[in-house]
Amino acid sequence: MKGFNLSDWALNHRSLVWYFMLVFVVAGIFSYLNLGREEDPNFTIKTMIIQANWPGASVKETVQQVTDRIEKKLEEFDSLDYTKSVTTAGQTVIFVNLKDTTKARDVVPNWLQVRNMVNDIKAQFPQGVQGPFFNDRFGDVYGNIYAFTADGLTPRQLRDYVEDVRTKILTVPNAGKVDLVGAQDEAIYLEFSTRQIAALGLNQQQIVASLQAQNAITPSGVIQSGPERISVRVGGQFASEESLRAINLRVNDRFFRLSDVATITRGYADPPTALFRFNSQDAIGLAIGMKPNANLLKFGEALHEEMDKVLAYLPVGVGVH
Known part of the structure; x- marks a missing residue:
């Protein structure tokens, strides 16, 4: 009994083979042209930072009343690999690390579970504890960073202009996360x-x-006048x-x-939380990211076009680098 011979079948069905080859070539070209292009692809970091402040407390009090309670609660977390904490007088910073076997798609749900677990014990913290605050956005990648400098403007005025630019940049197609870097809080x-x-x-x-x-903002009552109900508010803030x-x-x-x-x-704010400088000059940075799987070349063209429009309305003295 003669077995199936693929080569013999292909030689006897040349038209069908050529048809499939052309289909695969066209599909490959189409797929290549629509591939996402990113200069700096996103990557998943399996670490979260939990921070809490307790002004006036000693190191021992902060460890016993805040740090230990958070770490003991996180021991119930199934995907936890280990925690590491740094505690100073009135402040604690806890690094939460997931197991290496945790899949990338499961990282965000795990961070949500961590938030819920810590918030469950928030009522157990002493009065005066601020937070806890969570930070798990370490994998964000910015392909473009612009530096804004000012000559003759206050840092507050420069920040207002950069905030306006940020609003316009967010309208660019495929614009992702856009953050200010080095902006000082008043x-x-x-x-x-x-x-x-x-x-x-x-x-x-x-x-x-x-x-x-x-x-304080407190309720001041209401006035009932027929069918109308008027809220009374006391000013003074x-x-x-x-x-x-x-x-x-x-x-x-x-x-x-x-x-x-x-x-x-x-x-x-003194000391400042972050500083951004350009050529030894104080500046505010505008970090611009792109949405996943978008085309970097097309996004770059649209971004440059929008920035040209932005430069046209900025006042004299504001430099963009």
Whole structure:
């Protein structure tokens, strides 16, 4: 009995073989032309950072009341490989690492489970603990980073312009994550005069408590007028440093201006959380990523076209590099 001979079959069916060869060639060319092109492909990092702050606490208190509770809860997590923590006075940072056998598609659901587990014990933390905060976005890749510098503008003004640029960049087809790098957060500082506080017979805690009460948002009731129901809101929240200077505080049935006991100034967070510099000059970076499986060449052309439009409306003094 003669077996099946593939070569003999192909020679006897040449037309069908040529047909399949042409179909495969066309399909291959079509697939190649539609392949995603990324200069820096995304990759999965199986590590999450959990951070919590407890201002005023010692290292021992932070370890016992915050760090240990989080790590013991995470021991119940099936995909956990190990945890590593760094605890200082008033702050804890915990690194959560998944097992190497964890598949990439399962990483995001695992991080969601970690968040739920830690949030379940949040009520057990002492009063005053801030957080916990989670960070698992280590695999983001930015193919383009622009540096914005300013001559004659404040960092706040430059940040506003960069925020406007970010909004426009997000409209570019296939634009992914767009983040600001090195933007400084504004802060209002109160520098109390111990001499003035002592002369008025006050203490700093009383003043802070009065400020918190003044700035609180609380329900003020409603007015029922026939079929209409009108909500009543009481103003007085602080909107700027000028509103703080003009505020009258009541402590121990005495009224005084906050500016009588404190110097009020607007500045930036010190120390800064991150800095971005270009050619030894302070700048704000705009990091632009692309959506997965998109075409880098087409995205780059659309991005450059949009940036040309952006440069046309930026004021004199703002440089883009």
